Amino acid sequence: MADEPLILGIETSCDETGVGIVRGHTLLADALASSVDQHARFGGVVPEVASRAHLEAIVPTMERALTEAGVTLADIDAIAVTAGPGLAGALLVGVAAAKGYAVAAEKPVYGVNHLAAHVAVDTLEHGPLPEPAIALLVSGGHSSLLLVDDLARGVTPLGATIDDAAGEAFDKIARLLGLPFPGGPYIDREARAGDPAAIAFPRGLTAAKDLAAHRYDFSFSGLKTAVARWVEARQRAGEPVPVADVAASFQEAVCDVLVGKALDACRTSGVETLVIGGGVAANSRLRAMAEQRAARHGIRVRVPRPGLCTDNGAMVAALGAHLVASGVAPSRLDLPADSAMPLTTVSV
Amino acid sequence: MASAGAFARQGVTGRRAGRLGWFTVLVLVVDSSTPAVTAALVEVTVSGVTTRAYRCTVDARAHGELLAPQVDAVLADVGARPADLGAIVAGLGPGPFTGLRVGLVTAATMGQVLGVPTYGVCSLDAIGYPAAAGEPVLVASDARRREIYWAVYDGAGQRLVGPEVGVPTAAAERARALAVTAAVGDGAHRYADALGLPLRPEPQYPDGNALAALAAERIRAGAPGEALTPLYLRRPDAVAATARKPVLP
Ligand SMILES: [Zn+2]
Numbered sequence: 001m002a003d004e005p006l007i008l009g010i011e012t013s014c015d016e017t018g019v020g021i022v023r024g025h026t027l028l029a030d031a032l033a034s035s036v037d038q039h040a041r042f043g044g045v046v047p048e049v050a051s052r053a054h055l056e057a058i059v060p061t062m063e064r065a066l067t068e069a070g071v072t073l074a075d076i077d078a079i080a081v082t083a084g085p086g087l088a089g090a091l092l093v094g095v096a097a098a099k100g101y102a103v104a105a106e107k108p109v110y111g112v113n114h115l116a117a118h119v120a121v122d123t124l125e126h127g128p129l130p131e132p133a134i135a136l137l138v139s140g141g142h143s144s145l146l147l148v149d150d151l152a153r154g155v156t157p158l159g160a161t162i163d164d165a166a167g168e169a170f171d172k173i174a175r176l177l178g179l180p181f182p183g184g185p186y187i188d189r190e191a192r193a194g195d196p197a198a199i200a201f202p203r204g205l206t207a208a209k210d211l212a213a214h215r216y217d218f219s220f221s222g223l224k225t226a227v228a229r230w231v232e233a234r235q236r237a238g239e240p241v242p243v244a245d246v247a248a249s250f251q252e253a254v255c256d257v258l259v260g261k262a263l264d265a266c267r268t269s270g271v272e273t274l275v276i277g278g279g280v281a282a283n284s285r286l287r288a289m290a291e292q293r294a295a296r297h298g299i300r301v302r303v304p305r306p307g308l309c310t311d312n313g314a315m316v317a318a319l320g321a322h323l324v325a326s327g328v329a330p331s332r333l334d335l336p337a338d339s340a341m342p343l344t345t346v347s348v
Numbered sequence: 349m350a351s352a353g354a355f356a357r358q359g360v361t362g363r364r365a366g367r368l369g370w371f372t373v374l375v376l377v378v379d380s381s382t383p384a385v386t387a388a389l390v391e392v393t394v395s396g397v398t399t400r401a402y403r404c405t406v407d408a409r410a411h412g413e414l415l416a417p418q419v420d421a422v423l424a425d426v427g428a429r430p431a432d433l434g435a436i437v438a439g440l441g442p443g444p445f446t447g448l449r450v451g452l453v454t455a456a457t458m459g460q461v462l463g464v465p466t467y468g469v470c471s472l473d474a475i476g477y478p479a480a481a482g483e484p485v486l487v488a489s490d491a492r493r494r495e496i497y498w499a500v501y502d503g504a505g506q507r508l509v510g511p512e513v514g515v516p517t518a519a520a521e522r523a524r525a526l527a528v529t530a531a532v533g534d535g536a537h538r539y540a541d542a543l544g545l546p547l548r549p550e551p552q553y554p555d556g557n558a559l560a561a562l563a564a565e566r567i568r569a570g571a572p573g574e575a576l577t578p579l580y581l582r583r584p585d586a587v588a589a590t591a592r593k594p595v596l597p
Pocket residue numbers: 114118139141278279310311
């Protein structure tokens with residue numbers, strides 16, 4: 001094991017500054033600095049605030065990761081960094097940092113795709129990923145369904161959200177219900193005391209007429225409006241809003257669509273492994289529902305522990321390790337940060 | 349990683365050797381506060397600051413792509429390795445945020461790897477100091493949004509006022525009150541009409557050699573490195589969340 005390459009991963013695509021260190025599939029360090037508190041009063045991530053925080057956090061976060069892993073930058077074999085997709089200015093700090101480390105330590109650098117990294121992180125918990133697999137990636141910034149045929153060289157996008165990201169919907173409903181930002185964990189907590197069948201909220205893009213064009217796409221904006229209408233109607237009638245029931249019914253509708261479409265993709269493609277990643281994968285109902293329904297179809301669900309589902313450096317290091325092991329060539333030093341990096345590009 | 353480069357020996361023994369009179373530190377200089385992306389290798393000795401290699405590309409949209417290859421190139425130009433560096437100097441801005449951060453994060457991360465001190469210099473000083481020619485001068489760089497980052501320097505190149513950000517006419521008014529007779533920098537050229545001051549052609553952008561010269565005393569003294577804090581001068585554009593609009597009519 002000790003002769004497997006030692007890989008460093010840097011993540012700065014949104015509001016988390018992450019530095020992870022892995023050796024093969026073994027996680028050695030996962031240091032994180034978050035600017036989430038600075039965004040709370042704005043109700044969403046402010047790009048410039050995030051970029052400033054990354055610049056301040058990158059050196060100390062690296063220091064913590066190296067200490068945690070008990071290694072120095074001279075010991076590292078390669079540096080991987082999220083090159084996209086994400087917030088342009090935030091990505092640029094991480095990419096420039098990775099290059100600074102690479103030039104100074106004379107190491108190769110890999111600019112990698114953030115979404116592919118969300119898939120790769122599961123190898124740290126559950127070992128090599130059987131290919132092909134279906135991946136469901138759901139967070140505040142993305143909601144995608146992909147066919148992972150070769151994680152080192154390219155994945156096939158099957159569908160994505162056509163409006164809000166799943167995590168964004170959680171944030172907006174949380175705000176509607178007077179819960180703090182980011183909304184995911186609070187909705188999850190409230191929902192535990194509620195009845196998921198109390199209110200029949202709509203399931204976006206699941207009607208027969210939508211499936212023809214959007215079989216694997218998601219839409220959460222109609223659901224968001226439906227919840228808002230329901231809550232406002234209650235408020236206008238002077239009736240109390242049953243927060244737990246609304247949270248549970250809303251969460252049920254989101255999870256129902258996500259799991260339903262992901263399992264449909266597995267069955268249609270004849271794939272037996274479903275990987276779920278991204279911040280929303282930390283949602284307890286999504287995890288439980290996916291396990292339950294997948295079992296009926298003989299499909300294995302792989303979800304990393306919640307701490308690895310949200311953005312972090314370990315996921316980038318995990319993908320970097322996979323690229324090195326697969327013999328993929330490193331990036332050039334002029335590699336750009338690409339806020340709209342397509343899923344078909346795993347590394348640049 | 350062991351480097352046997354000539355600069356490594358000088359870098360390591362430089363401080364003690366300084367008393368003997370042959371002190372030399374190889375310094376990397378970076379600045380990305382303007383459309384010019386600059387990397388330079390400079391030798392700082394007891395008595396002087398000599399530029400050994402210089403790369404500067406003017407491209408406001410490619411700081412992230414350009415800087416690291418330029419750092420690599422200046423090292424290659426003189427046959428040095430990163431471990432031969434004894435200090436790093438970075439222009440702190442002011443400058444448009446996204447590009448400015450590229451130089452600062454490059455300097456900070458390289459300093460961390462190499463265990464060498466990093467020193468910050470106001471980027472406008474690296475225009476005003478070399479531009480000074482006996483009379484006060486206004487230095488201006490482009491701040492976008494029809495504003496400039498500016499500062500006023502005396503005839504010896506010492507900053508009198510600034511750095512500030514604002515509209516060119518306001519800067520010109522302050523400059524005239526300080527008996528400024530000329531303006532310099534890319535922002536001065538761009539807003540020449542609004543400033544109404546005679547222009548000096550050079551330097552348009554922060555000068556690498558000047559950045560090193562302005563940090564030379566700290567380098568020679570072996571002063572502790574500094575956290576490289578950008579001179580943003582503007583707050584982030586962000587509005588606090590307002591009350592949600594109802595969906596019912
Ligand atoms: Zn993510």
